[in-house]
Amino acid sequence: MSNTNNNIHGQWSTRLAFILAVSGSAVGLGNIWKFPYITGMNGGGAFVLVYLACILMIGLPILMSEVLLGRMGQKNPIETMRTLGIQYAGSGLWSLVGILGVLTGVLILSYYSVVAGWAMNYVYLGLSGTLDNVDAANATLIFTGVVSSPTNLIFWHSLFMISTAVVVGKGVVHGIERSIKILMPLLFLLLLVLLGFSIVNGDAVSAFYFLFKFNFDLLTAEAILIALGHAFFTLSLGMGAVMAYGAYLPRGHSISRLAISIVFVDTIVALIAGMVIFSVVFANDLSIGQGPGLVFQTLPIAFSSLPLTSLASVLFFVLLVAAAWTSSISLIEPAVAWLVEAFSFSRQKATYFIAFIIWMLGLLSVFSFNSLSEFIFWKGTWFDNFDFLTANLLLPFGGLLISIFAGWKLSFNISSSEINTTKLYWFRLWRFLSRYIAPVGIMIIFLDGLGVI
Numbered sequence: 046m047s048n049t050n051n052n053i054h055g056q057w058s059t060r061l062a063f064i065l066a067v068s069g070s071a072v073g074l075g076n077i078w079k080f081p082y083i084t085g086m087n088g089g090g091a092f093v094l095v096y097l098a099c100i101l102m103i104g105l106p107i108l109m110s111e112v113l114l115g116r117m118g119q120k121n122p123i124e125t126m127r128t129l130g131i132q133y134a135g136s137g138l139w140s141l142v143g144i145l146g147v148l149t150g151v152l153i154l155s156y157y158s159v160v161a162g163w164a165m166n167y168v169y170l171g172l173s174g175t176l177d178n179v180d181a182a183n184a185t186l187i188f189t190g191v192v193s194s195p196t197n198l199i200f201w202h203s204l205f206m207i208s209t210a211v212v213v214g215k216g217v218v219h220g221i222e223r224s225i226k227i228l229m230p231l232l233f234l235l236l237l238v239l240l241g242f243s244i245v246n247g248d249a250v251s252a253f254y255f256l257f258k259f260n261f262d263l264l265t266a267e268a269i270l271i272a273l274g275h276a277f278f279t280l281s282l283g284m285g286a287v288m289a290y291g292a293y294l295p296r297g298h299s300i301s302r303l304a305i306s307i308v309f310v311d312t313i314v315a316l317i318a319g320m321v322i323f324s325v326v327f328a329n330d331l332s333i334g335q336g337p338g339l340v341f342q343t344l345p346i347a348f349s350s351l352p353l354t355s356l357a358s359v360l361f362f363v364l365l366v367a368a369a370w371t372s373s374i375s376l377i378e379p380a381v382a383w384l385v386e387a388f389s390f391s392r393q394k395a396t397y398f399i400a401f402i403i404w405m406l407g408l409l410s411v412f413s414f415n416s417l418s419e420f421i422f423w424k425g426t427w428f429d430n431f432d433f434l435t436a437n438l439l440l441p442f443g444g445l446l447i448s449i450f451a452g453w454k455l456s457f458n459i460s461s462s463e464i465n466t467t468k469l470y471w472f473r474l475w476r477f478l479s480r481y482i483a484p485v486g487i488m489i490i491f492l493d494g495l496g497v498i
Contacts, residue, residue, distance in 0.1 A: 069371030081319030115291020146285025162201030437494025
C-alpha cells in the first residue's frame with residue numbers, strides 16, 4: 046500500500062484528533078445511562094472485570110480491524126470494502142459490508158436524533174427553571190409533555206439534525222475535527238465538574254460501592270451476555286463510522302496504540318458518569334430506573350433537591366447533548382462520504398441531502414411516542430423496531446463480516462504492516478482474536494439478540 050493518504054476529504058491533523066474523533070463516536074447516550082446501570086445491576090466490579098475482558102477480546106480487535114480497513118481503503122466504507130474485496134478476496138461483493146454499515150448508521154441516527162432532541166429540550170427546561178423543585182409526579186408530567194407533543198419533538202429533532210449537518214458539511218478538518226476538539230474537552234470538563242458536584246452534594250460512597258463492589262452473586266450467564274453485547278456496541282462498531290474515520294488517518298501511526306487509547310477514554314467516561322448519576326440518585330433515596338426513565342425522570346428529581354439546582358441540571362443535559370452530538374457526527378459521515386465520492390456531490394449538498402433523509406425517517410420515531418404509539422408490529426413501535434433491527438441484527442452482522450475479512454482475507458504481512466505495532470506478539474494476538482475469538486463472540490451476541498440463546 047502507498048505511504049501517503051490520498052483521501053479527498055482530507056485527514057486528521059494529529060494523532061490526538063483521531064483519538065478524540067473516534068472516542069466521540071463511541072461516547073454517547075449509552076455511556077451516560079446504560080453502562081452505569083448494567084454495571085450496578087450485574088455485579089458491580091465483577092461485571093466491570095468481565096466487561097473489560099470482553100472489550101479486550103472482542104471490542105478492541107474489531108475496532109482495530111475497522112481502522113485498519115479504513116486506512117487501507119482511504120475511501121468511504123462502501124468503496125473501501127469493494128476495492129479491498131476485489132484486491133484481497135477476489136470479489137467486489139464485500140462492498141455489501143460497507144452498504145450495511147452506511148445503512149445502519151442512517152437508521153440509528155434517525156431515532157438517536159429524536160432522543161438527543163429530548164436532551165436539548167431538557168437544557169431549555171433547566172434554563173427556564175421548569176426543572177426546579179420537581180417531585181416524582183411533576184417529573185413524569187414533564188417527560189410525558191415532552192414526548193407526547195409531535196410538534197415539540199419535531200422542533201428539537203430538527204434542531205439537532207441541523208446542528209449535526211452544519212458541522213459535517215464543513216468537512217473533516219474545518220468541521221468535524223474542529224468541533225470535536227471543542228466538544229470532547231467540554232464533555233470531559235462537564236463530567237469532572239459534575240463529579241465534583243456529586244461528591245460534595247451526593248452520596249459518592251454508596252455510588253462507588255454500587256459500581257465497584259465485587260458482587261459475584263449477581264454475575265449470572267445473562268450478565269456475561271450483557272457485558273459481551275455492550276463491549277461490542279459501546280465502541281460504535283459495525284456501523285461504518287470507525288472505518289470512515291480510519292480513512293482519514295495518516296499512515297505511520299500505530300493502530301493498536303490508538304485503539305487502546307480510545308477504549309480507555311470510552312470506559313473512563315462511562316465509569317465517571319456512573320459516579321455522577323448514582324451519587325445524586327442515592328443521596329435522594331430514589332429508584333435506579335433504566336434508560337430514559339433514569340435520565341429524564343429520576344435525575345431531575347435528584348438534582349432539584351440539591352444546591353444550585355438549575356446549574357446542575359443544565360450542565361448534565363448539556364453533557365448529554367455534547368455526547369450525542371459527537372456520536373451523530375460520526376453516524377452521518379459514512380453516507381456523506383459515499384455521496385461525495387460516488388456521485389461527485391459537493392460536501393454540503395451531500396450532507397444536507399442525507400440529513401434530510403434521516404430527518405424524514407426520524408419522524409417515524411417521533412410519532413412512535415404519540416400519534417403512532419398504538420401502531421405496534423414485530424418488536425413494538427417504529428422506534429422499538431429501528432432500535433432492535435440495528436442493535437441486534439445489523440450491527441453484529443456487520444461486525445462479524447469485518448472481523449472475518451480483516452482476520453482471514455488479509456495476509457499476515459499486509460495486516461502487520463498496516464497495524465504498525467513494534468511488538469510482533471501483540472499483532473499475533475490481534476490476529477488470533479480477530480480470526481477465532483471475536484467472530485464467536487459476535488455470533489453469541491447475534492443469536493442472543495434473536496432470542497435463540
